[in-house]
Amino acid sequence: MLPHPACYSEHIVSTMLDSVLGAIGATPLVALDRLAEGLPGRVVAKLEYYSPGASVKDRVALAVIAAAERSGELRPGGTVVELTSGNMGTGLAVVCAVKGYRMIAVMSAGNSLERRRMLEALGAQVELVPQASGSLPGQVSGEDLCLVEARTQALVAELGAYRPNQFHNPHAVTAHQETTGREIWEQSGGQVAAFVASVGTGGTFVGVARALKGRNPAVRCYAAEPAAVPFISGGPAAVSNTSHKIQGTGYAMIPPLWQPELVDGFLTVADGAAIDVARRLATREGIFGGFSGGANVAAAMELARTSAPGDLIATVICDSGLKYLSTDLFPE
Ligand SMILES: Cc1ncc(COP(=O)(O)O)c(C=O)c1O
Known part of the structure; x- marks a missing residue:
């Protein structure tokens, strides 16, 4: 079941849309063969900045x-x-x-x-x-x-307003389960071996993990955390400084929607590594993503380094680099 069948863009290229809402989702899954050249595993990423609001x-x-x-x-x-x-x-x-x-x-x-x-x-x-x-x-x-x-x-x-409450709303998970996760499965021809994502509300990780493991329980799912805040993985209890640059993730809390049983392992990514990979994504792959996209691909490449030859490691580029032009992600 899709969340809103009338608006969901299954055939965006071949049909005229009633509104821009029909262009949400159905994003490309792209192999990062230049960036991950020489690694045994193959890294693929969903380009979420293709959506109208330029994010996941x-x-x-x-x-x-x-x-x-x-x-x-x-x-x-x-x-x-x-x-x-x-x-x-x-x-x-x-x-x-x-x-x-x-x-x-x-x-x-x-x-x-x-x-x-x-x-x-x-x-x-x-x-x-x-x-x-x-x-x-x-x-x-x-x-x-x-x-x-x-x-x-x-x-x-x-x-007296309506609050979606994204940290508690179960649709933050099911939207990804029914669209992002299903798309990754279908676009990879059911070949995905592992998935990794950074965690904000946890909607992306939990939803995609549910979708992939529901289709093949052997798919391994990893959560990435900022190196400064390894909180969900139970890192140093006294994380006194919870600041980091990977915006939208790493809030030093266990998200209410979290499902620990879906996690096969944790990785950490330092700000510098996320920035370095985001810059190389731009110059080597022509993919202009944000900090968390860099962190996710850094984590996926880490997994690809130790995976079996040909294993497909999937991740997401959560948003566009255009959203960070005022930061030090892409300096003048
Ligand atoms: C740029 C960015 N990356 C990653 C995430 C994390 O996604 P999720 O909330 O699904 O865990 C968010 C969430 O807002 C985000 O804005």
Whole structure:
């Protein structure tokens, strides 16, 4: 079952779409044969920036709004308020623009400027929450996220708005199970041996892992964490500084949607490695992704180094490098 069959772009190239919502999902799966040259395993990546909001979150946004319409939680002309690092808000802004809802995105001042600008361009109102005193610009910590959560709760209560609540909404998982995971399986001809993804809400990891393991229980699924915050893997309990550059991931908490039984192992990726791989993705593969895309591919290459010859390792490029032009990811 797809989350919203009427809008889902199964045949985007051959058909005319009723709205841009039909262009969500069905992203290309691309082999990174230049970057992973010489490694025994083969790395393939889903290019999620092909979606209208240029990120993996469009799929979730479409699914949660469709579900809220079905349940009656969201009615014509209603207001949507969501806590976001930018991408979920952008996906929601795309969906709300087409469907005519008011959208308020609550985000940390630590997220990149492009994300805020894009949200506003799509007609969303941005509620920017200042960072905690010890936090660094461009690096959203667990503490920062707590502040954003408090502001989101206050706004929802004040406006009687619908809150998708992406960290708790089961559609954050099923959207990926029914689309991203199924697509990876079908596009790889059922040949995928392993999957790896960084974790924010955990929707991508849990949904894709469910889809792949449901089709072949032997598929191994790995979660990648920022090297500074190996929290879900039970790293040093006293992670005192939870700052890192891999935006949208690594919040030093176990996501409520997490399913530990789906995890075959953990990898860590340092900021520098994520940046290095993101730059090489651009120059060697022509793939212009963000920090977490670099982290995911760095982790996938690590797996490919020790995998059996020809094993297919799948991952996702979560969003576009265009969202980080004001950061040090692609410096002048
Ligand atoms: C850039 C980026 N990468 C990775 C993720 C993590 O995805 P998930 O929330 O499905 O775990 C997010 C989530 O917002 C993101 O914005």
